[in-house]
Amino acid sequence: MSTDKPELKRKHSLAHILRENSAVQGIALISPTAIYMLIFIVLPMILVAVLSFMSRGTYGNVVYEFNFQNYVRLVDPLYFRILLYSLGVGLATMVFTIMIGYPLAYFIARSPARKRSFYLFLILLPFWTNFIIRIYAWIMILRTQGLLNTVLLDLGLIQDPLEILYTPTAVLIGMVYEFLPFMVLPLYTSLEKIENAQMEAAADLGARPWKVFLRVTLPLSVPGMIAGSILVFIPAMGMFVVPDLMGGAKTVLVGNVIRNQFLTSRDWPFGAAASMLLMILTLAFTLYYTRKAGFGEELLV
Amino acid sequence: MSEKKPALWLRIFSFLVYLYFYLPILILIVFSFNTQKLNVRWEGFTLKWYEVLFNDSNVMLATRNTLIIAFISTLVATVIGTMAALALQRYRFPGYTLIESILYIPVIIPEVVMGISLLAFFALIKFQLGLVTITISHIAFNIPFVTLVVRARLHGFDKSIEEASMDLGANELTTFWRVTLPTIMPGVLSGAMLAFTLSLDDYVITYFSAGPGATTLPLRVFSMVRFAVTPEVNALSTLWVLTVLVILLISQVVQKRQT
Numbered sequence: 342m343s344t345d346k347p348e349l350k351r352k353h354s355l356a357h358i359l360r361e362n363s364a365v366q367g368i369a370l371i372s373p374t375a376i377y378m379l380i381f382i383v384l385p386m387i388l389v390a391v392l393s394f395m396s397r398g399t400y401g402n403v404v405y406e407f408n409f410q411n412y413v414r415l416v417d418p419l420y421f422r423i424l425l426y427s428l429g430v431g432l433a434t435m436v437f438t439i440m441i442g443y444p445l446a447y448f449i450a451r452s453p454a455r456k457r458s459f460y461l462f463l464i465l466l467p468f469w470t471n472f473i474i475r476i477y478a479w480i481m482i483l484r485t486q487g488l489l490n491t492v493l494l495d496l497g498l499i500q501d502p503l504e505i506l507y508t509p510t511a512v513l514i515g516m517v518y519e520f521l522p523f524m525v526l527p528l529y530t531s532l533e534k535i536e537n538a539q540m541e542a543a544a545d546l547g548a549r550p551w552k553v554f555l556r557v558t559l560p561l562s563v564p565g566m567i568a569g570s571i572l573v574f575i576p577a578m579g580m581f582v583v584p585d586l587m588g589g590a591k592t593v594l595v596g597n598v599i600r601n602q603f604l605t606s607r608d609w610p611f612g613a614a615a616s617m618l619l620m621i622l623t624l625a626f627t628l629y630y631t632r633k634a635g636f637g638e639e640l641l642v
Numbered sequence: 643m644s645e646k647k648p649a650l651w652l653r654i655f656s657f658l659v660y661l662y663f664y665l666p667i668l669i670l671i672v673f674s675f676n677t678q679k680l681n682v683r684w685e686g687f688t689l690k691w692y693e694v695l696f697n698d699s700n701v702m703l704a705t706r707n708t709l710i711i712a713f714i715s716t717l718v719a720t721v722i723g724t725m726a727a728l729a730l731q732r733y734r735f736p737g738y739t740l741i742e743s744i745l746y747i748p749v750i751i752p753e754v755v756m757g758i759s760l761l762a763f764f765a766l767i768k769f770q771l772g773l774v775t776i777t778i779s780h781i782a783f784n785i786p787f788v789t790l791v792v793r794a795r796l797h798g799f800d801k802s803i804e805e806a807s808m809d810l811g812a813n814e815l816t817t818f819w820r821v822t823l824p825t826i827m828p829g830v831l832s833g834a835m836l837a838f839t840l841s842l843d844d845y846v847i848t849y850f851s852a853g854p855g856a857t858t859l860p861l862r863v864f865s866m867v868r869f870a871v872t873p874e875v876n877a878l879s880t881l882w883v884l885t886v887l888v889i890l891l892i893s894q895v896v897q898k899r900q901t
Binding site: 363364365366367368370371373374375377378379381382383384385386388389392441444445447448449451452463464466467469470471472473474475476477478479480481482484486487488491518521575576578579580581582585586596599600603609612613616619620623624627 | 648652653655656659660662663664666667669670673682683722723725726728729730732733734735736737738741744745747748750751752753754755756758759760761762763766778779781782785789839842843845846850859860863864867868871875876878879882883886890
């Protein structure tokens with residue numbers, strides 16, 4: 342190899358490095374995203390973690406003194422009750438979405454292949470409309486002078502209007518409606534993968550249909566159910582819009598607590614601690630199940 | 643699974659679930675044409691709520707803001723998200739796993755947490771809340787979704803067509819513009835579509851990064867429905883549903899053309 346000057350110059354020019362070194366190319370392509378995410382995702386998260394160990398000043402400002410007060414306050418009966426209540430609402434949403442979503446996912450998975458994508462599309466379509474608008478539709482239906490009561494009263498089925506809106510029941514109805522697709526899609530993904538042969542084999546060996554379901558189909562669909570549960574349970578706990586619009590003042594979830602601390606009570610450190618709790622629950626839940634069940638595909642539909 | 647027809651009860655059950663999905667939206671649309679303000683009984687056909695809507699300057703301003711934010715955030719997130727997808731799918735570099743995991747943060751953490759973290763961050767650096775902060779936040783949650791969608795498309799990419807292009811004398815840049823990009827375009831477009839609709843739809847993160855002055859359509863609708871039921875919202879919802887349907891149709895046609 343000759344070592345004359347132009348050759349050397351070309352080897353060290355930026356363009357040359359960019360062309361020949363694949364790691365450099367990769368870094369060049371990833372850096373806008375990496376820098377953006379670092380500034381607007383990672384730094385804010387670190388800030389929340391730091392804030393959660395600070396305390397609130399008299400005027401809603403942040404006093405930078407390290408302490409654990411906020412975390413101690415989280416287990417104070419008032420907030421602990423809210424946490425338990427949120428877990429309950431999240432769990433109830435999860436159970437109802439499984440009860441409604443499982444048969445639907447099963448139906449789609451057992452339909453002729455050419456119809457399946459259409460059925461899935463039909464599930465997604467209403468969810469391309471705005472989320473607030475969908476809640477508003479339910480408010481119209483459920484309120485005291487709403488559609489449901491009007492119809493029931495006109496039919497003579499009830500004498501007095503039902504008080505559903507602004508109760509925990511209304512919150513649950515709204516939550517189940519919002520989160521159902523997130524349960525159906527992963528359930529479908531895992532149900533669709535079950536080979537016909539596996540079910541036929543069980544049937545050939547003399548298993549009754551319900552036994553085939555219990556011993557073959559159900560266990561094989563567990564990864565889908567877990568993925569769906571993660572996608573439903575975690576956002577449900579952090580949800581504050583549905584309780585705000587449909588629950589009145591009676592239903593307060595962790596999400597509402599966080600929102601209030603940041604916008605009305607202006608106790609940012611405490612709100613940050615509640616956020617940390619929600620994040621830790623999220624991470625623990627997600628990591629535990631993704632490791633244990635060994636799936637990933639279901640989560641990414 | 644098997645090709646035989648699902649059991650009757652299963653078909654009836656599924657039909658009822660679909661009804662449950664669609665009935666609220668259909669009711670919403672029907673009552674946007676109702677003359678009665680209280681919305682409970684059908685009284686007669688009218689278009690007056692649409693007139694009210696178009697004369698509502700707050701709604702019009704919110705619509706304009708929403709569209710501007712959606713366009714800018716989609717554009718930025720699609721360009722740099724696609725670059726990231728290419729980097730992650732084709733190259734190995736230091737920090738690979740770290741960046742890959744950071745990209746999952748906005749996908750898995752609760753929206754409210756991301757919202758308050760951005761609020762706290764903007765407050766700390768004394769950045770005035772408004773349309774700019776909303777757009778910045780939307781770009782942040784859109785990038786990971788674009789990257790996920792484009793990566794899925796790149797996954798099945800046949801590298802030999804790029805090699806063929808290079809063998810025929812095209813340089814990297816030409817190959818990228820003439821071969822790689824057209825091939826992954828359907829993925830890029832569906833990533834952009836997803837980003838656009840996520841941005842249009844977002845309430846929670848927008849709420850925290852909006853500040854007192856700026857408003858978007860979801861924020862506006864929220865304050866309209868908070869205390870009262872008004873057919874103006876029904877009219878707005880109907881137009882929204884129609885717009886989304888048109889966008890979906892266009893994207894279907896474009897995707898068909900691409901393949």
